[in-house]
Amino acid sequence: MIPDRLAEPSAVGALVRVEARRLLRHPALLIGAAAAAWLALPRWITGQPPEAQWDAQTYEQLTLLWSPLHLGAFVAATLTALRPGDGATAEMFAARPLGGRHRTLAQLVAGAIPMALTAVVVSLTWLLIADAGGIPTGFPVPVNLYPTVADAAYVIGLTGAAHAAGIALAHTTRSRLLNVVVGLIFTYIFFFMYWLTSFFPVSLLSPFVSPVSAGKTSYWGTPEPISSNGDGWYAIVRDTDFVACHTVYVAGVGVLLAAHALRRSDPEYRPRRLVLIGGLMAVSGFLLQVLTYSGAWSWPWS
Amino acid sequence: MTTRLTAVSKRFGRTTALRGITMEVDRGVTGLLGANGAGKTTLLRIMATVLSPDEGELRLLGRNPRDAGDRLQIRRQLGYLPQQTGFYEGFTAYEFVDYVAILQEITGTRQRRSEVRRVLEAVGLTDQMHRHLRSMSGGQRQRVALAQSLLGRPRLLLLDEPTVGLDPLERIRFRQVVSELAREHTVVLSTHLTDDVAALCDQVVVLGHGEITFTGTVADLVTTAAGHVWLADMPDVAAAGWWRTGDGRYRHIGEPPRGARLAPPTVEDGYMYLTGRGT
Incomplete structure (x- = not known):
């Protein structure tokens, strides 16, 4: 194995810039970002909160609306790692100082582009929500909630993990079509049908978690939003710490996926440090979710 | 010496691709000639640090490619055009x-x-x-x-069948580029085209069944066929190597056909005679 220190860091940096530029104009990513913006922005542009079918729907959907962007990031990443002609270049590239691991590393680091794109669209939405006076949550007297930094970090982290997953899968299956289909199926199950995985402990392990949940039985006069499920009153808990811990878990999985992609791109490379860091993040993120969760492990409005 | 191979061997399963190759190449163009499967591409891949030899020693640009640090330094000064x-x-x-x-x-x-x-x-x-x-x-x-x-x-340029698909003008341009580079650097050129060898190479190495069968200058290769190339008005179908030339006569390599006249040999004749295809 060629030690990392021997490779020219500025060359890896130049490679990152090439990959970032190409990713920035990748149709899958741009379509995903446009679709997410189309879902998230117009509902707030009027300055009025959108109509909701249940008391916490608007807040819950705040993190759900970005699934097209996550899918776009995944597809763009997997197609970048499986460029047409990629296999045939192996012999030509094999005699170069920068090897397959460096190319994969550059593709992974270029994930900063979809993450930045997510940050831009999320920030715009957050501004519009602030302009509209917050998200009305609860019934019959709604409390206006503002999205938190943890909510934004979670959405951006999901994009990063989707990017890493796209590259990791590309280094596993080597099939463009299969990978796109896998991305569609995962998006459908984990986001469009998110209630399928919204039970403990699966909800803590799936990409999507709701930032709001049903808390202990409550009563009139508390500062937190409340709602009724017909049998009684309950609190609507907005779990900022829980979302932050889930973000740590998602980021940990992303690092593990990145380690897998790097390992597959260089058989002599053992990404022990990355596996250790990613594993620690994923495990601690999962455990901290259990510790910080304030809800009642049920979603009575779902 | 830029590059030195000593008793280099390479096997793929039961097939021996290279057997005890010992050669040295220095500044200028060295041509690798040989039939399909002779081991030219395997030899170039080893010199390009893409493959490791099973046996033998290899020094590229004065360095040992088995050492990771040396291998990186070699790759920084290497140009490689693979066959595929x-x-x-x-x-x-x-x-x-x-x-x-x-x-x-x-x-x-x-x-x-x-x-x-x-x-x-x-x-x-x-x-x-x-x-x-x-x-x-x-x-x-x-x-x-x-x-x-x-x-x-690159100080060491390895070209595997570089002129495949090029038209005559492009081939001449290619020769200019390579000959200019070869004034200061080392070029190893694997080819089937003896024209390219005649036009470019200072040294020729002929491979057959994974072994070196000839090493020398282009003139040495031509000389091997001296006295064995014949021109005749009619073909001698018993001869293993004969073909019709542009002026309507028949060129033979090996034993003289009846009424044939001795002809000056070319690089192609030398290669054909050496590989036994012209006898």
Whole structure:
């Protein structure tokens, strides 16, 4: 194995810039970002909160609306790692100082582009929500909630993990079509049908978690939003710490996926440090979710 | 000596691709000739640090490619055009060569831009550099592949069948580029085309069944067929090697046919005679 220190860091940096530029104009990513913006922005542009079918729907959907962007990031990443002609270049590239691991590393680091794109669209939405006076949550007297930094970090982290997953899968299956289909199926199950995985402990392990949940039985006069499920009153808990811990878990999985992609791109490379860091993040993120969760492990409005 | 191989062998399963190859190459162009399966590509892949030999010692540019640090230093001074070339189809010629330039650690933006333009100009692709590779002809793609091998003016340039798909004008341009580089650096050229060997090479190595059967200058190779090349008005069908020439006469290698006249040999004659195809 060629030690990392021997490779020219500025060359890896130049490679990152090439990959970032190409990713920035990748149709899958741009379509995903446009679709997410189309879902998230117009509902707030009027300055009025959108109509909701249940008391916490608007807040819950705040993190759900970005699934097209996550899918776009995944597809763009997997197609970048499986460029047409990629296999045939192996012999030509094999005699170069920068090897397959460096190319994969550059593709992974270029994930900063979809993450930045997510940050831009999320920030715009957050501004519009602030302009509209917050998200009305609860019934019959709604409390206006503002999205938190943890909510934004979670959405951006999901994009990063989707990017890493796209590259990791590309280094596993080597099939463009299969990978796109896998991305569609995962998006459908984990986001469009998110209630399928919204039970403990699966909800803590799936990409999507709701930032709001049903808390202990409550009563009139508390500062937190409340709602009724017909049998009684309950609190609507907005779990900022829980979302932050889930973000740590998602980021940990992303690092593990990145380690897998790097390992597959260089058989002599053992990404022990990355596996250790990613594993620690994923495990601690999962455990901290259990510790910080304030809800009642049920979603009575779902 | 730039490159030295000592008793190098390589096997793929039960097939011995190279057997005890010992050779030295230095500044100038060394031609590798041999039939399909003779071991030319395997030898070049070993010299390109893509393959490791099973046995023997190898020194490339004075370094040992088995050592990771040395291997990196070798790759920094190496240009390689493999027989099987591949491209990122969605890239333009410029983008692709630029990408390879980064892999070659040419990192300064200005330096890289001028180097990429230089090599594309050297292969006559200046006007086509912004075309996508997927829309290029086979010859144009081969020129892109050749261009990437010239990046950074490599001290050791390894070319496997570089003129395949090139038209006559492109081949002449290729010869100019390689001969200019070979004035200061080492070029190893694997080819089936004896014309290219005659035009470019200072030294020739002929491989047969994984072993070296001849090493010498082009003139030495030509000399091996001296006295064995004949021109006749009619073909001698019993001869193993004969063909009709442009003036309507028949060239034979080996034993003289009836009424034949001795002809001065060429590189092709030398190669044919040496490999036993002309006898």
